[in-house]
Amino acid sequence: AQSVTQLGSHVSVSEGALVLLRCNYSSSVPPYLFWYVQYPNQGLQLLLKYTTGATLVKGINGFEAEFKKSETSFHLTKPSAHMSDAAEYFCAVSDQGYSTLTFGKGTMLLVSP
Amino acid sequence: DTGVSQNPRHKITKRGQNVTFRCDPISEHNRLYWYRQTLGQGPEFLTYFQNEAQLEKSRLLSDRFSAERPKGSFSTLEIQRTEQGDSAMYLCASSLAGGMHEQYFGPGTRLTVT
Numbered sequence: 741a742q743s744v745t746q747l748g749s750h751v752s753v754s755e756g757a758l759v760l761l762r763c764n765y766s767s768s769v770p771p772y773l774f775w776y777v778q779y780p781n782q783g784l785q786l787l788l789k790y791t792t793g794a795t796l797v798k799g800i801n802g803f804e805a806e807f808k809k810s811e812t813s814f815h816l817t818k819p820s821a822h823m824s825d826a827a828e829y830f831c832a833v834s835d836q837g838y839s840t841l842t843f844g845k846g847t848m849l850l851v852s853p
Numbered sequence: 854d855t856g857v858s859q860n861p862r863h864k865i866t867k868r869g870q871n872v873t874f875r876c877d878p879i880s881e882h883n884r885l886y887w888y889r890q891t892l893g894q895g896p897e898f899l900t901y902f903q904n905e906a907q908l909e910k911s912r913l914l915s916d917r918f919s920a921e922r923p924k925g926s927f928s929t930l931e932i933q934r935t936e937q938g939d940s941a942m943y944l945c946a947s948s949l950a951g952g953m954h955e956q957y958f959g960p961g962t963r964l965t966v967t
Contacts (some may be wrong), residue, residue, distance in 0.1 A: 749893075772953055783857070783944065783958035784896070791953040830895050839884060839948070840909065841956060843895030 742767045742833050746844035754852050759803075759818040761847050763831030766812065773814040774832040774841065775805055784830065790814065801825070826851045855879075857959035859945050865965045866935055873931045874962045878947030885928050886956060887920055888944040889913065896944055902928060903950060935966045 747762040765771055772791050776784040788799025795807040805816045814831060828848050832841040858877045866872050878885045883904050888896035899918070900910045904925035914920075917935075922928040932939055942963050946956035 744895075774955065776958075781960075783960045784946075785958070786955045789953075789955055832895070839951070839954075840886065840898045840901060841888075841896070842898070845893065846895050 742771070742835065742842045744831050744833050744842055744844035746829075746831055746847050748847055749845065750848045750850060752850040752852065753821045755823055756820050759816070759821045759825065759849065761816040761829050761831075761849065763805075763814045763816065763844060764812055765814060765831070765833045767833055767835055769835045771833045771835055773805075773807060774834075775799065775803070775814075775816050776830045776832060776843075778828045778830065778846075780827075787816070787829075821849075821851050823851050823853065825849060857945055857947050857957050859943075859959040859962050861962060862960060863963050863965075865967065868935055868937060868966055870935055871931065871933045872935060872964065873929055874943055874945075874964075876928045876930070876945030876947075876959060878927070878945070879957055881949070882947035882957070883925065883950055884948045884956075885922055886946040886948070887928070887930050888946065890942040890944055890961070891940075899930075932964075935964075937966050940964055940966045 743766045745764045774789045775787040790807045798804045828846045830846045831844045886901040887899040890896045902922040917933045920930045942961045944961045946958045948954045948956045
């Protein structure tokens with residue numbers, strides 16, 4: 741069985757500060773890893789994904805994430821937060837022979853001026 | 854590409870009533886998924902289709918829930934004899950076949966059971 745743990749249900753940063761959202765996964769097979777963002781009253785939008793190859797993955801809106809197999813982690817970062825980044829972020833995992841996603845509980849990112 | 858659409862966006866119903874939701878996927882996507890999201894939680898998988906075949910159902914999908922995807926196009930999710938615990942956001946997503954392909958999500962249908 742797969743699982744995802746997102747540390748911190750809420751993360752607060754100042755505008756311009758580094759954003760770091762943590763995700764650890766559990767999977768018995770090599771995983772595919774995803775980060776989605778959800779704005780209020782909207783569906784989930786894909787930020788980035790890791791399937792194979794380069795472990796540092798760049799996504800939309802300046803976000804990136806690094807797959808670290810030894811740490812079973814896939815943390816999301818952005819060098820400089822914008823007010824528009826305030827939203828809920830979900831990490832998800834699927835395995836290579838499967839297609840359903842297992843999501844973490846989400847981290848709400850709050851950005852203050 | 855108009856994206857994944859879901860109707861209705863909001864549904865309020867009384868306990869014991871039946872409700873049906875519709876999802877229209879991206880036209881070239883052969884996989885369609887249903888998830889349920891409750892407050893403070895991430896989406897939880899309910900079921901998925903490849904074309905018209907329902908390939909997997911979660912334990913969360915009790916016998917009061919049924920999903921169909923006739924002709925491999927749109928899908929419906931029906932909940933019979935609704936309970937207050939069914940109140941949630943029901944999300945639909947679609948993708949190409951294969952786990953490496955991202956799922957594109959619709960805006961969801963928010964169900965409130967009173």
